[in-house]
Amino acid sequence: GAVVSQHPSxxxxxxxxxxxxxxxxxxxxxxxxxxxxxxxxxxxMLMATSNEGSKATYEQGVEKDKFLINHASLTxxxxxxxxxxxxxxxxxxxxxxxxxxxxxxxxxxxxxxxxVL
Amino acid sequence: xxxxxQPEDQVNVAEGNPLTVxxxxxxxxxxxxxxxxxxxxxxxxxxxxYITGDNLVKGSYGFEAEFNKSQTSFHLKKPSALVSDxxxxxxxxxxxxxxxxxxxxxxxxxGTQLTVWP
Numbered sequence: 001g002a003v004v005s006q007h008p009s010x011x012x013x014x015x016x017x018x019x020x021x022x023x024x025x026x027x028x029x030x031x032x033x034x035x036x037x038x039x040x041x042x043x044x045m046l047m048a049t050s051n052e053g054s055k056a057t058y059e060q061g062v063e064k065d066k067f068l069i070n071h072a073s074l075t076x077x078x079x080x081x082x083x084x085x086x087x088x089x090x091x092x093x094x095x096x097x098x099x100x101x102x103x104x105x106x107x108x109x110x111x112x113x114x115x116v117l
Numbered sequence: 118x119x120x121x122x123q124p125e126d127q128v129n130v131a132e133g134n135p136l137t138v139x140x141x142x143x144x145x146x147x148x149x150x151x152x153x154x155x156x157x158x159x160x161x162x163x164x165x166x167y168i169t170g171d172n173l174v175k176g177s178y179g180f181e182a183e184f185n186k187s188q189t190s191f192h193l194k195k196p197s198a199l200v201s202d203x204x205x206x207x208x209x210x211x212x213x214x215x216x217x218x219x220x221x222x223x224x225x226x227x228g229t230q231l232t233v234w235p
Contacts (some may be wrong), residue, residue, distance in 0.1 A: 079175040108161040
């Protein structure tokens with residue numbers, strides 16, 4: 001149980017286009033989903049916290065107009081990278097917390113490798 | 118402020134030898150501690166966690182970690198390393214006093230690359 005999927009696993013796009021990444025909790029309801037960005041051989045940088053039915057909370061320095069997050073249901077959150085630039089190339093990982101309970105741990109998706117040409 | 122430190126970028130051990138990956142933390146309240154492992158181009162896999170109780174926590178794949186409150190440490194250990202344990206290891210902490218819209222967020226260390234030589 002507690003499986004999180006991401007789609008696509010890899011995406012290559014041209015500079016200036018938009019890319020949508022999906023994060024799904026397959027067998028549980030996720031009240032909260034988190035979006036991270038990871039550069040090569042570096043730690044995960046939290047981009048935003050997404051609560052179902054409300055606006056995402058973005059970390060300082062993350063442009064909310066560039067990285068659009070939607071958490072429309074208890075099993076799906078999406079991250080849209082708008083007007084992508086080569087510097088947006090990175091590994092994006094989502095995680096999801098089970099609904100209910102205070103000690104909920106996060107379950108991580110397999111990640112999406114974005115390459116912007 | 119909440120933070121996690123993994124002082125070693127790399128740890129190298131021979132197969133069959135014990136391994137330790139170090140982690141220290143800083144939180145305002147009581148810590149909720151985790152270890153995760155990441156293989157190349159993959160997401161994070163959960164190894165173990167500590168909330169309360171016995172200071173020695175046993176997890177997946179033979180790993181264990183010891184919580185030391187006085188030293189604010191949560192070192193990851195394994196008695197006998199395997200080549201297949203080679204991966205990137207992350208320590209993370211959640212502050213149980215944190216509330217609001219970011220409830221549940223984790224603070225990660227920078228990661229330690231473990232290499233086990235055959």
